Amino acid sequence: MNALALMQRLVDARVHEVGGKNRSSVIDAINREAGLALGSPYCAATVSHCFRMALRLDHQDRGFSFASSGSSQAIKKSFAVLGRVSVDPQDLLSWRGALGGWTNVDDPAHGHIFFIKGRLTNSAGEVVGLVTLEANTSPQTQDRDGEGMYELHRSLDSLREKHPQFWLLRTDGFVGGEWWG
Numbered sequence: 001m002n003a004l005a006l007m008q009r010l011v012d013a014r015v016h017e018v019g020g021k022n023r024s025s026v027i028d029a030i031n032r033e034a035g036l037a038l039g040s041p042y043c044a045a046t047v048s049h050c051f052r053m054a055l056r057l058d059h060q061d062r063g064f065s066f067a068s069s070g071s072s073q074a075i076k077k078s079f080a081v082l083g084r085v086s087v088d089p090q091d092l093l094s095w096r097g098a099l100g101g102w103t104n105v106d107d108p109a110h111g112h113i114f115f116i117k118g119r120l121t122n123s124a125g126e127v128v129g130l131v132t133l134e135a136n137t138s139p140q141t142q143d144r145d146g147e148g149m150y151e152l153h154r155s156l157d158s159l160r161e162k163h164p165q166f167w168l169l170r171t172d173g174f175v176g177g178e179w180w181g
Contacts, residue, residue, distance in 0.1 A: 001057050003050040003066075003176035004097065007115050007133045007149075010046065015135075016148035022136065034070040043144060044072045044113050046135035047099060054176020066174050072101050072113035076167060084170040089127040089156055092119045096172035097179045100130060102163035111165070112137070112144035117151065117179075130154045 010026070018024040022031075022039045031038055033052070034045035051066035067078035079085050092098055101113035114137070120129030131153055138146030142154065143162075160166050171177030 001054060001176070002097070002179045003047075003054040003171070004115050004117060004133065004179040006050040006053050006176075007046070007135075008117075010050075010135070011133050011149045011151050014148070031070070034068065036070040040070065041136050041145060042070075043134065043136040044075055045070045046149070047075065047113050047115065050115075051174065051176050058175045066176070072111045073103060073109060075099075075113055076101065076103070076111075076169065079169040084173075086168045086170065087166065089119075089130075089168065091168060091170070092116065092127050093125075095170050095180070097174075097177045098171055099169040100132065101167060101169070102159075103165040103167070105163075105165055108165075112163075113169075116168070119180075120153070128156055130156065130159070 015024065015026045020039060022042055027042050028038050030045045030049045031040050031042055034048055036045055048068035052068055069075050076085060098116040099113055100116050101111055103111040114132045114134035116130050117133050118131035119127045122128045133151055135149045136144060136146055137150055139150050139152060142152055
């Protein structure tokens with residue numbers, strides 16, 4: 001099973017914060033697994049959790065192992081070392097799986113990370129939007145620090161306008177990192 005399918009299960013289970021900011025039994029378990037304090041932001045911890053679970057379920061042990069982290073920027077940095085970071089959404093057309101995210105302009109140590117479930121194209125076949133699966137977001141704000149796990153539809157124009165330091169991570173080649181044919 002790939003990491004995206006595992007994230008889809010969390011979204012389908014309607015995991016939301018209960019009992020405090022960035023808290024629920026599921027969120028607490030994910031943050032503990034990542035070595036984070038309870039109540040910490042959980043977007044990166046959730047991405048890491050899904051890849052760890054995919055690795056546990058993969059009995060062939062093939063491909064790269066995902067560098068787990070509770071930090072979106074640490075995950076991005078691990079992909080940069082491998083030459084697997086892009087800012088061109090058209091790259092998604094040739095990749096077999098991807099994560100997306102951004103680095104905060106005013107606080108470059110932090111940002112957000114999410115799964116890219118689908119690529120929305122225009123009549124010329126260019127990627128103009130994304131279907132995402134995200135943790136610690138909200139359908140109303142479509143920002144980090146929300147109240148749960150959701151599937152969102154994002155326009156690339158509005159995503160780039162709001163988050164100019166937007167990036168993409170190529171996941172095919174990682175155990176659990178392929179979900180597009």
